[in-house]
Amino acid sequence: EMFTSLQNVKQAISVERELMENLKTYIDQELERLEDIKRFHAKVSNLHAELYNSPAAAMANPLVSYTLIKRLRSEWLNVVYSNEALENLQALRSSYEEEEADLPKTEDLQGAAKGLMRLQDVYALQVSSLVRGLFRRVTDGKATDIYMPVVSILLSGDDCFLIGKVAYEQEDYYHSVPWLEESVRLFRLAGGKWSPENEGTLEDALDHLAFSHFKVGNISYALSLSHELLHYDPTNGRVLLNVEKYEKLLVAAGPTRSVGLRRPTSTYLSTRDTYERLCRTQGSQPIHFENPRLYCDYFTNNNPALLLLPVKREVLSLQPYVVIYHNFITDREAEEIKGFAQPALRRSVVASGENQATVEYRISKSAWLKGSESCIVGKLDQRISMLTGLNVRPPYAEYLQVVNYGIGGHYEPHFDHATSPSSPVFKLKTGNRVATFMIYLSSVEAGGSTAFIYANFSVPVLKKAAIFWWNLHRNGRGDAETLHAGCPVLIGDKWVANKWVHEYGQEFQHRCSLNPEE
Numbered sequence: 001e002m003f004t005s006l007q008n009v010k011q012a013i014s015v016e017r018e019l020m021e022n023l024k025t026y027i028d029q030e031l032e033r034l035e036d037i038k039r040f041h042a043k044v045s046n047l048h049a050e051l052y053n054s055p056a057a058a059m060a061n062p063l064v065s066y067t068l069i070k071r072l073r074s075e076w077l078n079v080v081y082s083n084e085a086l087e088n089l090q091a092l093r094s095s096y097e098e099e100e101a102d103l104p105k106t107e108d109l110q111g112a113a114k115g116l117m118r119l120q121d122v123y124a125l126q127v128s129s130l131v132r133g134l135f136r137r138v139t140d141g142k143a144t145d146i147y148m149p150v151v152s153i154l155l156s157g158d159d160c161f162l163i164g165k166v167a168y169e170q171e172d173y174y175h176s177v178p179w180l181e182e183s184v185r186l187f188r189l190a191g192g193k194w195s196p197e198n199e200g201t202l203e204d205a206l207d208h209l210a211f212s213h214f215k216v217g218n219i220s221y222a223l224s225l226s227h228e229l230l231h232y233d234p235t236n237g238r239v240l241l242n243v244e245k246y247e248k249l250l251v252a253a254g255p256t257r258s259v260g261l262r263r264p265t266s267t268y269l270s271t272r273d274t275y276e277r278l279c280r281t282q283g284s285q286p287i288h289f290e291n292p293r294l295y296c297d298y299f300t301n302n303n304p305a306l307l308l309l310p311v312k313r314e315v316l317s318l319q320p321y322v323v324i325y326h327n328f329i330t331d332r333e334a335e336e337i338k339g340f341a342q343p344a345l346r347r348s349v350v351a352s353g354e355n356q357a358t359v360e361y362r363i364s365k366s367a368w369l370k371g372s373e374s375c376i377v378g379k380l381d382q383r384i385s386m387l388t389g390l391n392v393r394p395p396y397a398e399y400l401q402v403v404n405y406g407i408g409g410h411y412e413p414h415f416d417h418a419t420s421p422s423s424p425v426f427k428l429k430t431g432n433r434v435a436t437f438m439i440y441l442s443s444v445e446a447g448g449s450t451a452f453i454y455a456n457f458s459v460p461v462l463k464k465a466a467i468f469w470w471n472l473h474r475n476g477r478g479d480a481e482t483l484h485a486g487c488p489v490l491i492g493d494k495w496v497a498n499k500w501v502h503e504y505g506q507e508f509q510h511r512c513s514l515n516p517e518e
């Protein structure tokens, strides 16, 4: 599951370097092989040129006759039935297979394609721009580049075809149509030029695009694409039948009206619009005079250790109570934590009944770091404790969860606290997750904000900062206002670390109250 962690994707670069070296060896060997064959061809050509002048005299020479017969009975056989090409190919294949374990799987290709479609949706990106390497949003006919990539890349017809096919296979024509449109356009531009690395062809793209249009009710377009397809493949029986069907449908229905493409409905439909708006913008940011109870300060929590170096604190929201602590961690500490976590990263899971499951709505890898594993982790625990006054020693808090997001990696709106008594959160037997302390271990170039759905604001990824909020009301009930999400990472390698503090052990810091609002 390479696609769920950008760290793993980065490692794939060195695998491809290895493959490149093997391919170079293969090319050299094949060139050498063809050189040898060319030499043989030239030798025989030269002989024939001489023979041509006086064939009778030449054949009278028994040495000439012998070598002719020898060539035909031996040399030609050796050339024509040589295994060298196959041996070279087999060497190339086995060197590829040696890398097998480190190569992405089909699910990675699908996951990466879905990640791109997620970015397209959440950030309202134009597919025709993405294909040109641009991150452009078009609203009311106005184009805005929401990010200028440092490294730009153009997608090929085949690149688009495989994305379109992933959508097509899920019967998701909302996405298959624009991606296959681009694929057809690019394949047409390439003029049917064959590339050995391509999986799809113009015909394949036309076929899938025609059917996608048919499925969304755009029959006349499906028909014209099918005609174009028949031009390349006139005897394709299936397409001939489709054409017949489309023509009949058109006669029966009269001129068709194009049905607008509708996005597939997701499980989070109710909050999707707010969530996506918060991912695209920072939401409504109250200004000081609108809410004078929001403030920033240098905070010591009356802790002697913080007196000399107070922490820059900003109260972001009162309901729910969310604060950000700037420069909570140093660059070096962040790098060290990431380094520790890296070998232990595994696909992130979510609570599903009594168990844990991998889901599409959380695309990342994570690792749990114990305080005893490195003194940095212990130091962070101490610092969290000093700032929040909370007891973060196990089992009153969970180990530090380090998370690395993947391609279009995200965590859709969720609660950190358990919402059912059977949740694995209760396995620690120290109650529910009363608070979250989340550290940003990296920055990102675009996307990846933390969005608070009902509270209507989002926090951009700010390296070295940490955010804190209470998940539970003082009476122990979950605070619905804390519904939050990690927006899809548009550009960058996002890392966070979560410290989840439990109810028990905090009795004097988070006192009970009968007021359900508190």
Ligand SMILES: O=C(O)CCC(=O)C(=O)O
Residues within 6 Å of the ligand: 403, 411, 416, 448, 449, 450, 451, 484, 485, 486, 487, 496, 498
């Ligand atoms: O990555 C983020 O911004 C949010 C992560 C989060 O909510 C979580 O890991 O529970």
Ligand SMILES: [Fe+2]
Residues within 6 Å of the ligand: 414, 415, 416, 484
């Ligand atoms: Fe969360």
